[in-house]
Amino acid sequence: MKRTSLISMALLVVIMTSSCYGPFELTKKLWKWNGSVGDKWMNEGVFLVINIIPVYAACAIVDAVVLNSVKFWTGKSAMESKTIEQGDIKAVLTPGKDRKTVRLEIYRSNVLVQTAVIRADADGSLQAYTLDGNKLVSRTLGDGTIEVSRADGHVVAAYPATAAGQFLQ
Numbered sequence: 001m002k003r004t005s006l007i008s009m010a011l012l013v014v015i016m017t018s019s020c021y022g023p024f025e026l027t028k029k030l031w032k033w034n035g036s037v038g039d040k041w042m043n044e045g046v047f048l049v050i051n052i053i054p055v056y057a058a059c060a061i062v063d064a065v066v067l068n069s070v071k072f073w074t075g076k077s078a079m080e081s082k083t084i085e086q087g088d089i090k091a092v093l094t095p096g097k098d099r100k101t102v103r104l105e106i107y108r109s110n111v112l113v114q115t116a117v118i119r120a121d122a123d124g125s126l127q128a129y130t131l132d133g134n135k136l137v138s139r140t141l142g143d144g145t146i147e148v149s150r151a152d153g154h155v156v157a158a159y160p161a162t163a164a165g166q167f168l169q
Contacts, residue, residue: 022068027059104128114157
């Protein structure tokens with residue numbers, strides 16, 4: 001009992017001294033997912049189940065104790081960027097501050113070879129743009145190679161079918 005009280009007090013001190021309210025990103029993602037499951041009855045049913053099995057509470061605790069503290073102390077969200085690696089190729093996806101764009105960086109042997117911004121156009125379709133605003137277009141060639149070019153036709157990258165297939169698995 002004494003040990004549990006000591007651990008509880010230590011945890012409380014850590015939470016209280018971090019002085020961070022935080023964005024509660026994990027809890028928001030769960031809430032957003034819950035709202036997109038189905039119609040209002042399905043959403044309510046899922047909401048009740050994940051409250052009875054305390055999923056919301058667990059997310060809030062992880063947010064409060066870990067993720068918000070990481071954000072406070074480092075200035076970066078622990079949920080910000082995702083990295084996908086395959087051989088010597090690495091793709092890093094980082095959401096924009098507006099949460100409406102994603103920055104894509106492609107590295108080959110840890111050297112940055114391409115940067116693009118992906119965003120939804122007015123019609124809702126996802127489009128990729130270079131940092132200077134040129135729209136990127138992709139097409140698949142007969143041998144399966146995926147070619148990425150600017151709207152003016154200038155090819156900026158080509159990925160063999162095997163490399164592209166590994167990222168899509």
